[in-house]
Amino acid sequence: MNGDRGAAPLVIARDVARxxxxxxxxxxxxxDGVSFALERGDYVAIVGESGSGKTTLMHLLGALDRPDAGSxxxxxxDLGSASGGQLKSLRAKRIGFVFQGxxxxxxxxxxxxxxxxxxxxxxxxxxxxRRAAAMLDDVGLSQRAHHRPTQLSGxxxxxxxxxxxxVNEPALVLAxxxxxELDSQTANAVLELLERLNRERGVTLAVxxxxxxxxxxxxxVIRLADGRIAGDEALARV
Amino acid sequence: xGAAFRQLRARLARTVLTVSGIAIGIVALxxxxxxxxxxxxxxxxxxxxxxxxxxxxxxxADLTSGDAKARVDRAIGQIRAMSGVAAVVPEVIVPYxxxxxxxxxxxxxxxxxxxxxxxxxxxxxxxxxxxxxxRPDDVRAAVVGGDFAAAEEAPxxxxxxxxxxxxxxxGTIAKSFTLFDAAVVVPFAxxxxxxxxxxxxxxxxxxxxxASALMVxxxxxxxxxxxxQRIRFLTGLEARDPRSVSANVESTTRLFxxxxxxAALIALVVGAISIVNTMTIAVSERTRExxxxxxxxxxxxxxxxxxxxxxxxxxxLGGLAGIVAGVAIxxxxxxxxxxxxxxxxxxxxxxxxxxxxxxxxxxxxxxxLVPAIRAARLAPTDALRRVA
Numbered sequence: 001m002n003g004d005r006g007a008a009p010l011v012i013a014r015d016v017a018r019x020x021x022x023x024x025x026x027x028x029x030x031x032d033g034v035s036f037a038l039e040r041g042d043y044v045a046i047v048g049e050s051g052s053g054k055t056t057l058m059h060l061l062g063a064l065d066r067p068d069a070g071s072x073x074x075x076x077x078d079l080g081s082a083s084g085g086q087l088k089s090l091r092a093k094r095i096g097f098v099f100q101g102x103x104x105x106x107x108x109x110x111x112x113x114x115x116x117x118x119x120x121x122x123x124x125x126x127x128x129x130r131r132a133a134a135m136l137d138d139v140g141l142s143q144r145a146h147h148r149p150t151q152l153s154g155x156x157x158x159x160x161x162x163x164x165x166x167v168n169e170p171a172l173v174l175a176x177x178x179x180x181e182l183d184s185q186t187a188n189a190v191l192e193l194l195e196r197l198n199r200e201r202g203v204t205l206a207v208x209x210x211x212x213x214x215x216x217x218x219x220x221v222i223r224l225a226d227g228r229i230a231g232d233e234a235l236a237r238v
Numbered sequence: 239x240g241a242a243f244r245q246l247r248a249r250l251a252r253t254v255l256t257v258s259g260i261a262i263g264i265v266a267l268x269x270x271x272x273x274x275x276x277x278x279x280x281x282x283x284x285x286x287x288x289x290x291x292x293x294x295x296x297x298x299a300d301l302t303s304g305d306a307k308a309r310v311d312r313a314i315g316q317i318r319a320m321s322g323v324a325a326v327v328p329e330v331i332v333p334y335x336x337x338x339x340x341x342x343x344x345x346x347x348x349x350x351x352x353x354x355x356x357x358x359x360x361x362x363x364x365x366x367x368x369x370x371x372x373r374p375d376d377v378r379a380a381v382v383g384g385d386f387a388a389a390e391e392a393p394x395x396x397x398x399x400x401x402x403x404x405x406x407x408x409g410t411i412a413k414s415f416t417l418f419d420a421a422v423v424v425p426f427a428x429x430x431x432x433x434x435x436x437x438x439x440x441x442x443x444x445x446x447x448x449a450s451a452l453m454v455x456x457x458x459x460x461x462x463x464x465x466x467q468r469i470r471f472l473t474g475l476e477a478r479d480p481r482s483v484s485a486n487v488e489s490t491t492r493l494f495x496x497x498x499x500x501a502a503l504i505a506l507v508v509g510a511i512s513i514v515n516t517m518t519i520a521v522s523e524r525t526r527e528x529x530x531x532x533x534x535x536x537x538x539x540x541x542x543x544x545x546x547x548x549x550x551x552x553x554x555l556g557g558l559a560g561i562v563a564g565v566a567i568x569x570x571x572x573x574x575x576x577x578x579x580x581x582x583x584x585x586x587x588x589x590x591x592x593x594x595x596x597x598x599x600x601x602x603x604x605x606x607l608v609p610a611i612r613a614a615r616l617a618p619t620d621a622l623r624r625v626a
Contacts (some may be wrong), residue, residue: 055623062533064618085537092535103530107244120535164534 008076010171010204011038011061015070018056018227022068030056032227033070040171041202043195045215048224054208055176057224061206062097062174063090075171092121096165096203098194100177102157104149110136110160111145114167121168128167135163139193155186162193166203173197175207179214191217242547246555249520256509256516257556260598263506264560265567267594270498272568272584276415277494279585281487283415287364292454292466294475310449313473317452320468322460327353328449330429332436334386334422336401347386347420349400351429352453364418369394369409376425380405383419384412389578398422401435419581506597509556510605517549517609528613529621542614549606550599557598561591 018031031053048054059065072079075094104113118128139159179187198205223231246253317326334347387410398405469477568584
């Protein structure tokens with residue numbers, strides 16, 4: 001289980017705005033007055049058309065960016081006022097990323113890819129490798145620990161990416177179209193893995209997706225349109 | 239560092255080309271640096287050998303001609319009487335080949351004759367390599383330099399012909415990096431006989447004890463410049479202050495150093511530019527990877543260290559390859575020269591090898607710094623938007 005910090009929501013967003021090329025003719029209000037909260041252990045899908053602000057929201061939830069207006073806090077850290085070091089620490093220790101294109105480092109094997117995230121969190125090398133091995137075992141890839149990404153199938157690569165996202169026992173896992181490059185059977189297996197980790201480890205799972213088949217599996221859906229929240233509804237599990 | 243080498247292996251062709259660029263620069267540095275090191279060794283050993291002595295040589299009227307004995311005796315007496323003079327040693331120096339021509343690279347081979355008393359003073363830094371040194375009772379015996387022995391095939395036990403006279407080689411001088419490596423040392427009386435033999439026609443009635451030069455050893459603390467001036471004034475002999483001679487030699491070697499290191503630096507800067515190019519391409523290619531690394535927790539310093547490690551790894555590989563190739567090249571040239579009895583031109587000293595390696599690594603780190611800083615400062619959101 002991740003460190004539970006009481007009843008306070010894990011993510012609190014209030015009137016968040018993010019504007020690109022502000023004050024110019026090319027000004028884009030990617031997010032405009034977005035407010036929501038994510039509880040610990042939540043499983044939420046963030047959906048919307050291209051250009052609706054999904055990626056911008058994911059970058060903010062991943063502590064990769066800061067809002068231009070409003071406030072967003074993750075695990076008690078306010079992104080607007082946090083130092084660069086605090087944001088780095090938040091990304092390394094409290095947030096896990098799963099990307100559409102897997103995005104493993106090609107020169108490292110599966111074990112080293114997972115251990116890399118632990119290394120960035122300041123874990124000593126030997127311990128990082130032990131944790132990475134345990135995490136690969138948990139996602140069913142202990143037999144592939146010393147395979148390079150190019151020697152793994154798409155589904156296996158995504159499982160390595162999930163192991164990497166979870167090796168530091170984060171409070172929040174962000175998955176950006178995690179099944180976008182997988183066939184339906186592999187996609188189902190990857191989603192089941194994420195859902196099991198959400199259930200068993202209590203990790204908050206936020207999945208950004210276009211796919212109805214994916215977002216219907218979440219317990220809550222936040223719909224974005226033109227940088228605003230167009231809907232926020234709880235779903236009954238199918 | 240292991241991760242850096244793996245990144246380089248992943249782009250093998252580019253890595254090999256970049257490493258080659260640095261290696262060529264380091265080869266140039268090792269070759270010209272070892273040339274400079276050898277030159278410094280020769281200069282410092284020769285300076286040590288002379289021990290700050292003033293060499294007084296006849297100008298115009300030769301010490302060997304006419305009333306040479308009277309001239310030599312008078313000059314020795316005058317110089318000995320000067321305050322600050324510790325000893326005056328007459329010397330005979332004649333060329334090994336009559337024409338003075340040399341088919342070897344390096345100083346010409348010379349025949350030295352120095353009195354036994356003077357040899358202890360003058361030859362203190364020379365040691366015998368094989369065989370034995372000259373003895374006071376030796377006649378027609380010679381001790382030869384190592385290079386001379388190799389070039390003239392004159393090992394210990396062989397017979398040497400000097401202007402038609404046979405000399406028995408009794409010893410060789412250990413490598414000294416001075417004129418004596420190519421020299422023949424014979425008893426003083428034998429050298430004087432050679433000098434008389436070489437005297438021009440018309441000066442047949444030569445005295446018994448001519449000399450071709452006087453080595454004047456000054457007392458510690460004596461002003462050698464002033465002494466040289468007095469010798470010139472009183473005896474009419476040519477005498478130069480050894481300090482001004484060594485100052486001239488030093489300024490010449492400094493100029494030589496500047497020229498050759500400048501040339502090597504140009505080669506290295508070209509190599510460094512290729513590192514900048516390689517690392518800039520690497521940062522551009524791996525922009526999305528940088529974004530991913532930042533997303534999973536890498537800080538600016540982590541990214542900076544990773545790219546700098548790659549530049550340093552290129553420098554280390556190029557440095558090692560360049561040193562190995564440079565050592566091989568100078569070894570081939572010197573082996574060839576040594577077989578002919580020529581001067582060994584190069585000295586790859588440990589300090590040169592270490593300095594070349596550190597320079598290669600340092601230069602590569604500096605060259606890699608700008609691309610690495612660019613990588614570290616990439617905004618993760620911009621980097622992640624880059625299509626993989």
